[in-house]
Amino acid sequence: MSASVIIFYIIAAFILVTAILSVTTVKIFRSAIWLLFSLIGVAALYFWMNVPFIASVQIIVYVGGIVVLIIFSIFLTQKAGDAMPKPVRSRAIWSALAVIFGIAFTCNIIKQYKFIEPGNKNFDVHINDIGIQMLSTTDYGFVLPFEVVSILLLAAMVGCIVIAMKNKTEQK
Amino acid sequence: MISLEKIATLIDGWLHQHFNDVITLLIECVLVGVGAIALFALLGLGLVWMERKVAALMQIRMGPNRVGPKGIFQTSADTLKLIMKEGLTPDGADKLLFNLAPVLVIIVAMLILAPIAFAKNFQIWDINIGVLYVSAVSSMSVIGILMAGWSSGNKYALLGAMRSGAQIVSYELSAGISVLTIVVLTGSLQISEIVQSQQTGWWIFKGHIPAIIAFVIFIIAATAETNRAPFDLAEAESELTAGFHTEYSGMKFALFFLAEYINIFIVCAIGATLFLGGWMPLHIGNVQAFNHAMDYIPSSIWFLGKTLFLIFVIMWFRWTFPRLRVDQLLNLEWKYLLPISLVNLLVMTVIAILGWHL
Numbered sequence: 001m002s003a004s005v006i007i008f009y010i011i012a013a014f015i016l017v018t019a020i021l022s023v024t025t026v027k028i029f030r031s032a033i034w035l036l037f038s039l040i041g042v043a044a045l046y047f048w049m050n051v052p053f054i055a056s057v058q059i060i061v062y063v064g065g066i067v068v069l070i071i072f073s074i075f076l077t078q079k080a081g082d083a084m085p086k087p088v089r090s091r092a093i094w095s096a097l098a099v100i101f102g103i104a105f106t107c108n109i110i111k112q113y114k115f116i117e118p119g120n121k122n123f124d125v126h127i128n129d130i131g132i133q134m135l136s137t138t139d140y141g142f143v144l145p146f147e148v149v150s151i152l153l154l155a156a157m158v159g160c161i162v163i164a165m166k167n168k169t170e171q172k
Numbered sequence: 173m174i175s176l177e178k179i180a181t182l183i184d185g186w187l188h189q190h191f192n193d194v195i196t197l198l199i200e201c202v203l204v205g206v207g208a209i210a211l212f213a214l215l216g217l218g219l220v221w222m223e224r225k226v227a228a229l230m231q232i233r234m235g236p237n238r239v240g241p242k243g244i245f246q247t248s249a250d251t252l253k254l255i256m257k258e259g260l261t262p263d264g265a266d267k268l269l270f271n272l273a274p275v276l277v278i279i280v281a282m283l284i285l286a287p288i289a290f291a292k293n294f295q296i297w298d299i300n301i302g303v304l305y306v307s308a309v310s311s312m313s314v315i316g317i318l319m320a321g322w323s324s325g326n327k328y329a330l331l332g333a334m335r336s337g338a339q340i341v342s343y344e345l346s347a348g349i350s351v352l353t354i355v356v357l358t359g360s361l362q363i364s365e366i367v368q369s370q371q372t373g374w375w376i377f378k379g380h381i382p383a384i385i386a387f388v389i390f391i392i393a394a395t396a397e398t399n400r401a402p403f404d405l406a407e408a409e410s411e412l413t414a415g416f417h418t419e420y421s422g423m424k425f426a427l428f429f430l431a432e433y434i435n436i437f438i439v440c441a442i443g444a445t446l447f448l449g450g451w452m453p454l455h456i457g458n459v460q461a462f463n464h465a466m467d468y469i470p471s472s473i474w475f476l477g478k479t480l481f482l483i484f485v486i487m488w489f490r491w492t493f494p495r496l497r498v499d500q501l502l503n504l505e506w507k508y509l510l511p512i513s514l515v516n517l518l519v520m521t522v523i524a525i526l527g528w529h530l
Contacts, residue, residue, distance in 0.1 A: 003194070029322055033269060036315060052301050056308040064311025068341060071318050075334055127301055127361055 004048075011048060015041035026083040029074050036067045053127055176294040176472050204296055208285055212278075212434055219433040220247045222480075223487055230491035257422035264325035265419065273323060274420070274427035277316035281434040283309045287363050288441050291451050291472035295364065302363035303355060306442060307348050310397070313435065314340040317399075317416050320428070324419040332415025335405045335498060340397055342505045347393035349513040350386040353520045354379070354446045367450035372458065374449040380528070382520040387447045389513050394439035395486055396501070398432060402493035405501060440482035444475065448482075451475040 015038050022034030039062040046055035087095075134142050183203070187196040221236065221244060228235025236243030261267055287302040289295045299305050314337055321333020355361060357379055358369045369375075375383050396403040407415035417428045444450060451471035455463045496504070 027266070030266070030269065033315075033319060040312075052299055052305065056301055056304045059308040060311060063315070064308070064344075068311075068314060068318070068337060071315070071322075072334075072337060075318075075322065075330065127304075128359070 008048060011041055011044050015045070028084065032067060032070050032074060036063060039063055039067065051125065053125065053130060175470055176291040180294060208282055212282070212430065215437050216430040216433055217247045217251065219437065219483065222483070226484065226487040227491050230488070251426065254422055254426040259422035259424050262325060262419050266323035266325070269319050269323035271424070273316050273320035274424045276319065277313060277431040278427050280309060280313045280316060281431050281438065284438050288438070289363050289367055289445065289450050290475055291470070294472070298362065298364050301361045303351055303361045303366070307344070307351065311344060320420070321416040326419050328412045329416050329418045332407060332412045332418070336399055336416060339399070339403060339405060339501060342502060343393045343396040346389050346505060346509040346513045347397060349517055350390040350393065351446060353382060353386040353517050356517070356520050356524050363445060367445060367452050370449040370452045372455060374447065374452070376447045379520070380523060382516050382523060383447065385512065385516045386520070389509055390443055390447070391482070391485065392509065394443060395489055398435045398439060400436070400486060401490040402495050403501060404495060405498060436483055436486060437479065440479045440486065443482050444478035448478045
């Protein structure tokens, strides 16, 4: 086993353990922190794969954005520090069954998929290439999805502002 | 002439002679780690002393002057005192997260150190997305503060953490956009290429007025992101006792304190790299005689000098401006800095396309 494989297994174990901890802990804030570590683990996996751009985006979007948002909503919730009640047993059994079924299903699909050796191709993506490809109008260019997504985000932002805006005339 | 680059290649060569590749890599990892920790300790001691001296200068006082010449060992004595103190964990705290938070803050600060170029060809990791990596990793530091505030089980700490979160999340935007303004000019995110592109002049001179505006916005946003006065609402002694680290004592408090100064150093180093040329000596166009004279000063001195100058400016702010209120703070970012920096980015893009910056 080479060092690279050992590092992969360490990262994978880290992601799995923190993910399991995040759903089994009884304190909601700890759950958010374990989720954070799990997401950082995924970013580490991207670094391991030598795609630092994706890793950075993973950290900016998930760690710097989504987890901070989750933590803020926990802060603004009442009694968020109390331990959550134990789940009802019948519900726990059904959810365990669902998890086992899900794992079996995924394993089955993975088993049937024929993996191809990636070979020793040097995987060096330049950030400039990503940018050019993102805005290129030629074949396999991503300009249309890029613009569609940006319009979607703009609509979401306008929606947020409308919801958050206070109507000043009503207050008077 | 001895340079950091030569020392690094010498050590590397010696290790390669005596060990195989894997062990060399491991030893180098350990050396870099030890070097980073040593740098942290030195920076912590030095910058705290500098802060107290600058404060004294601003207020026409003497500052620390008893322990050692000019009080230079004052901070070492303080650190010794903090080590001796008990690291209390309050009963109402979430013990695990309470003890994890200061470590997390320090680890994040250490990670950002990786792509910074300290001297010519002297860099831990010249990653090809350098600047993006820095802004990505620095967005994690807010989590350590939120964690500390929440797990203390103290209302002051929680309020401080919330303020700090709102502040860092909003000021990250204008800091990011002012960094982008320079990235537009260089066309690269790699730190070494950004420094190399300033060989004929630093961006603050070559980039015309938009670069100066971006520089000012970057310094304001950097001050806010490191939670320093006039943006120290997260600590605000007069309102929140000590904000998010109210419950911390001994070495755990010292780690937060250290992380604050490390972060100042890092943002100033980034500012110096982007706007003031990093380790690049002061060059004026193609005036060879002047450029050669400037090249005699070692690159590490240039880098350190620029960084220390920016740190001095940030300390100057602290002892000159009164603290902002929360609403003023958020108004400043969302109503002034963000629109200005967006327009500024557009202007800079036009300049870069038309090639006026050369």
